[in-house]
Amino acid sequence: MSEAELRSQLASLGKSLFDRGYSVGTAGNISVRLPDGYLMTPTNSSLGRLDPARISRLDAAWRHIGGDKPSKEVFLHRAVLTARPEAGAVVHLHSTYATAISCIAPEGGDAEIPPLTPYFVMRIGRRLPCVPYYRPGDAAMESDVHQAALAAKALLLANHGPVVSGASLVEAVNAAEELEEAARLALLLRDVPGVRRLTHPQVDDLLATFG
Known part of the structure; x- marks a missing residue:
């Protein structure tokens, strides 16, 4: 996919996320890896109103070389993309349920979203x-984000929201949507007795099959 096509895709998917309430105002930011650098949503921009031509362009050393000034959280994307060389994109949202989980998850530990569905495990x-x-x-x-990203495709920023990586922009967006749905289910079922989770062998099978 060409850079122009990626710019258009970023704007389109950003609008889709915004229109469905995954981000509000100027919250959230997205980055995409290029062969010789990165694209990133500009600072103080709304995911719902991105101009493909004004999306920030950074070189391979993360220096701003074109478009509007990049998000103030450029280091967040750098931390994830350097930790995960297989990742082609990073999506950071303030989606409601994942952010709610980030307010109750133990800082420095793992969030308590159980493996309720196969797609949560897969993505x-x-x-x-x-x-x-x-x-x-x-x-x-x-540094903390980099360390967390070495061990996981997605992470939460305490009291802030989710950060999700994927092999492509589409995969990162799909995973971010899946995380939001998993967080919603986890909160809905939090105090329900007898909730059935996927077993350890079932989780192992999913990871072995889908990676």
Whole structure:
């Protein structure tokens, strides 16, 4: 896919996420890996109103070389994409249920979203680390995010929201949507007795089959 096509896809998928309430106002940001750099949503931009031509362009060293100024959380995307060389995109949202989980998950531990459905396991994996709270835009979180991303495709920023990677932009968006649905189910069923979770062998089978 050409850079122009990726820019158009980023704007289209950003609008889809915004229109369905996965981000509000200027919350959330997205990055896409290019052969020689990165695309990133601009700072203070709405995912629902992205202009493909103004999306930020960064070189391979993460220097801003074109388009509008990139998100203030560029270091967040750098932390994930350097930790996961197989990832082609990162989606950071403030989606309601995943953010709610980020407010109750233990900082520095794993979020308590049980394996209720196969697609959560297939798209997110076995672990969902919760990085300790940092002020939005605080580059000091980069090390903690990098360490968490080494072990997981997705993570939560405490009291902030989800960060999800994928092999492509479409895969990252699909995984972010799956995480939001899994978080909603986890909260809906939190106090319901007898909830059936996938067993360890079932989880192992899904991961062995789908990676």
